[in-house]
Amino acid sequence: MNDGIGHYNVPAIDLTEKKTVREASRNSSDNSSRIERLEKKLETLSIINEVLWGVVSESENITLSKLKEMMVEVALDRTKRNTAKVECGKCKLSIPANKTKCMYCGTDLVFQFEISPFDSL
Structure with a gap:
């Protein structure tokens, strides 16, 4: 709430809440990194499969x-x-x-x- 002179009363966050928020933020960052690595692996596998398809389709006439x-x-x-x-x-x-x-x-x-x-x- 505003006290009329630009100050706002912000409820204090206890240490447990701060720890929970910090852990959630860290987990979110970790998950984002894992997703990014998985996306890169998926892209690499897709390229490998496309190359293998080209080789097999030409050599085996599929x-x-x-x-x-x-x-x-x-x-x-x-x-x-x-x-x-x-x-x-x-x-x-x-x-x-x-x-x-x-x-x-x-x-x-x-x-x-x-x-x-x-x-x-």
Whole structure:
């Protein structure tokens, strides 16, 4: 509030609030840096993929429509792998098939389908 002569009464911020504000500001800065690094990595991967597509399409004579067809197939396969369930041999509960141990009883699981090396990325 203004006291009529240009002074404003600003509520005091306690040390806990100052610390919280400082941490939030630091976290925001850290997150901005992480996002910037990820964007640069994504751009680099995009360039690499474009170069690889050029090499493969020329050497293997693959058309853009065939590439799109293959992309759809990979996306469907990945969805199947990510949503597949297996039954734990010990506790008989349903577990995502991409797990190595039962999340309920800890028993090692045996994979029932081929794992892609890209599943762990």
